[in-house]
Amino acid sequence: MEFLIETILSGLMAGVMYSLVALGFVLIFKASGIFNFAQGVMCLFAALTFAGIMEKTGLPWPIAFVMTIGVMVFVAWAVERFVLRHLVNQEPIILFMVTIGLAYVLEGVGDILWGSDVKVLDIGLPSGASDYMLDNFNIYVEKLEVFAALIAAVLVGFLAIFFQKTRIGRALRAVADDHQAALSVGISLQTIWVIVWSVAGFVALVAGTLWGAKSGVQFSLSLIALKALPVLILGGFTSIPGAIVGGLIIGVGEKLAEIYVGPFVGGAIENWFAYMLALAFLLVRPQGLFGERIIERV
Amino acid sequence: MLYREAGQYKTSYQSDQAIFPIAQDRWVVWAFVAFAFLVVPFFVNDYWTNAVLLPLLIYGLAALGLNILVGYCGQISLGTGGFMAVGAYASYKLMTSFPEMNMIIVVLLSGGITAAVGSLFGLPSLRIKGFYLAVATLAAQFFLVWVFNKFGWFYNYSMTGQITAPDREVFGFLLTGPSALPWVKYLFCLTLLAVFALIAKNLVRGRLGRNWMAIRDMDIAAELIGVRPLLTKLSAFAVSSFYIGMAGSLLFSVYLGAVEVGEVFGINVSFLVLFMVIIGGLGSIVGSFLGAAFLVLLPIFLKNFMVDGLGMLPTMAKHVEILLMGLLIIFFLIVEPHGLARLWQITKEKLRMWPFPY
Amino acid sequence: MSAFVEPARMAGHSGMAKGEVLLRVDNVSLSFGGVKAITNISFDIVKGEVRAIIGPNGAGKTSMLNVINGFYHPQEGTIAWRGKVRRKMKPYEAASNGIARTFQNVALFKGMTTLDNIMTGRGLKMKKNFLWQCLHWGPALTEENEHRRKVEEIIDFLEIQAIRKTPVGRLPYGLQKRVELARALAMEPELLLLDEPMAGMNLEEKEDMSRFILDVNQQFGTTIALIEHDMGVVMDLSDRVVVLDYGRKIADGPPDEVQASQDVIDAYLGVPHEH
Ligand SMILES: Nc1ncnc2c1ncn2[C@@H]1O[C@H](COP(=O)(O)OP(=O)(O)OP(=O)(O)O)[C@@H](O)[C@H]1O
Ligand SMILES: [Mg+2]
Numbered sequence: 020m021e022f023l024i025e026t027i028l029s030g031l032m033a034g035v036m037y038s039l040v041a042l043g044f045v046l047i048f049k050a051s052g053i054f055n056f057a058q059g060v061m062c063l064f065a066a067l068t069f070a071g072i073m074e075k076t077g078l079p080w081p082i083a084f085v086m087t088i089g090v091m092v093f094v095a096w097a098v099e100r101f102v103l104r105h106l107v108n109q110e111p112i113i114l115f116m117v118t119i120g121l122a123y124v125l126e127g128v129g130d131i132l133w134g135s136d137v138k139v140l141d142i143g144l145p146s147g148a149s150d151y152m153l154d155n156f157n158i159y160v161e162k163l164e165v166f167a168a169l170i171a172a173v174l175v176g177f178l179a180i181f182f183q184k185t186r187i188g189r190a191l192r193a194v195a196d197d198h199q200a201a202l203s204v205g206i207s208l209q210t211i212w213v214i215v216w217s218v219a220g221f222v223a224l225v226a227g228t229l230w231g232a233k234s235g236v237q238f239s240l241s242l243i244a245l246k247a248l249p250v251l252i253l254g255g256f257t258s259i260p261g262a263i264v265g266g267l268i269i270g271v272g273e274k275l276a277e278i279y280v281g282p283f284v285g286g287a288i289e290n291w292f293a294y295m296l297a298l299a300f301l302l303v304r305p306q307g308l309f310g311e312r313i314i315e316r317v
Numbered sequence: 318m319l320y321r322e323a324g325q326y327k328t329s330y331q332s333d334q335a336i337f338p339i340a341q342d343r344w345v346v347w348a349f350v351a352f353a354f355l356v357v358p359f360f361v362n363d364y365w366t367n368a369v370l371l372p373l374l375i376y377g378l379a380a381l382g383l384n385i386l387v388g389y390c391g392q393i394s395l396g397t398g399g400f401m402a403v404g405a406y407a408s409y410k411l412m413t414s415f416p417e418m419n420m421i422i423v424v425l426l427s428g429g430i431t432a433a434v435g436s437l438f439g440l441p442s443l444r445i446k447g448f449y450l451a452v453a454t455l456a457a458q459f460f461l462v463w464v465f466n467k468f469g470w471f472y473n474y475s476m477t478g479q480i481t482a483p484d485r486e487v488f489g490f491l492l493t494g495p496s497a498l499p500w501v502k503y504l505f506c507l508t509l510l511a512v513f514a515l516i517a518k519n520l521v522r523g524r525l526g527r528n529w530m531a532i533r534d535m536d537i538a539a540e541l542i543g544v545r546p547l548l549t550k551l552s553a554f555a556v557s558s559f560y561i562g563m564a565g566s567l568l569f570s571v572y573l574g575a576v577e578v579g580e581v582f583g584i585n586v587s588f589l590v591l592f593m594v595i596i597g598g599l600g601s602i603v604g605s606f607l608g609a610a611f612l613v614l615l616p617i618f619l620k621n622f623m624v625d626g627l628g629m630l631p632t633m634a635k636h637v638e639i640l641l642m643g644l645l646i647i648f649f650l651i652v653e654p655h656g657l658a659r660l661w662q663i664t665k666e667k668l669r670m671w672p673f674p675y
Numbered sequence: 676m677s678a679f680v681e682p683a684r685m686a687g688h689s690g691m692a693k694g695e696v697l698l699r700v701d702n703v704s705l706s707f708g709g710v711k712a713i714t715n716i717s718f719d720i721v722k723g724e725v726r727a728i729i730g731p732n733g734a735g736k737t738s739m740l741n742v743i744n745g746f747y748h749p750q751e752g753t754i755a756w757r758g759k760v761r762r763k764m765k766p767y768e769a770a771s772n773g774i775a776r777t778f779q780n781v782a783l784f785k786g787m788t789t790l791d792n793i794m795t796g797r798g799l800k801m802k803k804n805f806l807w808q809c810l811h812w813g814p815a816l817t818e819e820n821e822h823r824r825k826v827e828e829i830i831d832f833l834e835i836q837a838i839r840k841t842p843v844g845r846l847p848y849g850l851q852k853r854v855e856l857a858r859a860l861a862m863e864p865e866l867l868l869l870d871e872p873m874a875g876m877n878l879e880e881k882e883d884m885s886r887f888i889l890d891v892n893q894q895f896g897t898t899i900a901l902i903e904h905d906m907g908v909v910m911d912l913s914d915r916v917v918v919l920d921y922g923r924k925i926a927d928g929p930p931d932e933v934q935a936s937q938d939v940i941d942a943y944l945g946v947p948h949e950h
Binding site for chain 3 (some may be wrong): 519523534535537538545552
């Protein structure tokens, strides 16, 4: 029993990470209809930059963190200025491809600036097992994972407030529905895109940092981030709650499958299980958990 | 002779629908084909075949296949690497189980097996569209690579987990294995590519091709005029996978000789081939080759330039290469989303007008 | 101009005589979630006639066509085609049964040329298998050319020779509508559904289109169901009119009769009523 709970808990924790990456996707997709394939690499890039700044300058982590936010905002600005602006009204597939190109650029720049060796990201996050859980419930939980879950919760709350309560947030939601409406709020589309990409960059930084603290900052981080894609499928591309719930489902499902199904088929099935789960799910509900049902008309 | 359409009247629907309706085009193409078949084989050496020609031909074939699916039928796939792996492992099993089998048969059968697998993974396309489908094809990518890693039967339980191509002949000439001659490999791949490029062209200008494009452009209207969506999409998946499977088979047996599935057929290959199609031009046969040529030659050129020319460290050069690749993709999509094929067409149109542009 | 198809030899045709009931809609209701698009509608379409379906915006006209060609499935009611009640069918089945269609918002294949768009309409009539298509030679080529000839006749008939090789995405709206008609005609349908074929056209284009529709009806005997807002056109073209309002049928009969009906006048003037 304890073992099952441990498995589920660690699945939930991993799921939180997926959710964070998926959140970045959703933000950008909602506001601009762009399927941002580079989101995973953005996590890597942000974490690399964060670790790199600390390593090269020896600055304390809060300052480096703020500097990295600055870098991500700059990236957002550059993406809008040099890429998106020239692709207004292009077909979705073209925009999708552009973000794959962007992923390459970010990966290349990150590697050139900071090198491609594995970096440890030590910013004093709690680590080791939680004594409290171990003593009281006899359940093993990593402190870092609990911390990550807390951070994620805070981040989601923060985003919710941002979208509901601030003027910019409302404009962002408006632009998702109707570009004209957004203009009437008095914020240019360009500004909105920069803001959205900045927020997505910030989310990427948080996700990258948590992940990097857990298993080091390295290229595989951007591959793990690919796991956010099935999460999106489950949750629907435009739903923030969907991203969260989807992430948790995938996280738990993956761990359970690895333990209860894995042994029968030779193990290591977490490489693909998430995708298969998403695929199976799609067949039943093509619009995802929270996505609206699409009725086609002519 | 100037490049002109004038004076060439089409006397039948057939000649109007010819692949190259303009006579000058036909001559150039015939000359090119003759050159490739009759001249090049006498001059190829190991370096040229291995570094340039074989990757060009094989990736050209893969890009052609993917273009059928993405460019003509509008179904995005990120599973190319996985399907190429199916082709590779199918031919490995065929080559080792039936040593006498002609390599042409091996390659075709590998294509057929891949087509079956591809159609299976194409089934969801009836219900899933666009990006959802793209993500679903990732399931194929990761699942297939896992399968070939996990089950020893696929690599004949070899210690390394690798598959290695045994020596096999085609019409008495050694085609695979370390001592195969460059020109044999080259001609084999070239012939397959030429034949299947022609078949692809025939398909896309016939009924099936029109149905594919109809589904791509407006699937609802297509269904309302009698195009069966499932059948049409599946046929695109099947044909596309057939080509991709052949490419995987050639990549393994003729080109690399030994393969470790995760390295050679990873998700990066899926992207690479997709880029070839995009940069070359969606929905263009010629574009597939232009795209493949571009992305095969560019890294070679960059590497020579940066490492040998500028004296950069190879690891650094690799990073810069990735960066430049990304920039180029973005640049291309901004400047000409329809790819090299469109640029080529525009150039030809200009040429047709020359020297009087109006 | 020559008739490109002899009506009697048109494939897939029932050989029904003029005046027999080709399609009958019985007590059909259709709703989307809470929205009732069609409520308990019955009417029939008789072989050889031009049947107009009119009504204010949102009346459910397009939905009715969608039901007829199997794109929507009504929750209640039946549809009888050539006298037989048909089961729930897919759009492509309706197509192979001889029902063709044009769309309110042009639904052409944007990336393809005019010629290819129309050729696609002949897909159902082309039978050569995959292997022959790979070769594009022999019987496949003969078939391709045969159908090309048919398509060329349609192109001549609709006077769109000049845009044969133009990608339809680049054509002006009026011509796109014409290409759409051509694509539907290429199917040699027994019943042709036209959803506002003249919307957004200028007077001259409307006249051309009216002429084409009448020619199609008279020369090839194609039965036509036509949705149109321009009452003048409806009066000129149609044999019988069915009027919908808020998903209900409010009148059915010859054009002049319908036009005089008080219900219809009220509906068009927007007289408030309870529903
Ligand atoms: N796919 C759909 N999902 C939800 N509601 C729909 C759908 N299709 C039609 N409707 C609704 O059904 C009603 C009838 O629509 P329909 O398109 O049939 O009207 P119409 O008579 O063709 O109007 P118009 O003259 O504007 O074309 C409308 O209220 C419309 O909003
Ligand atoms: Mg309508």
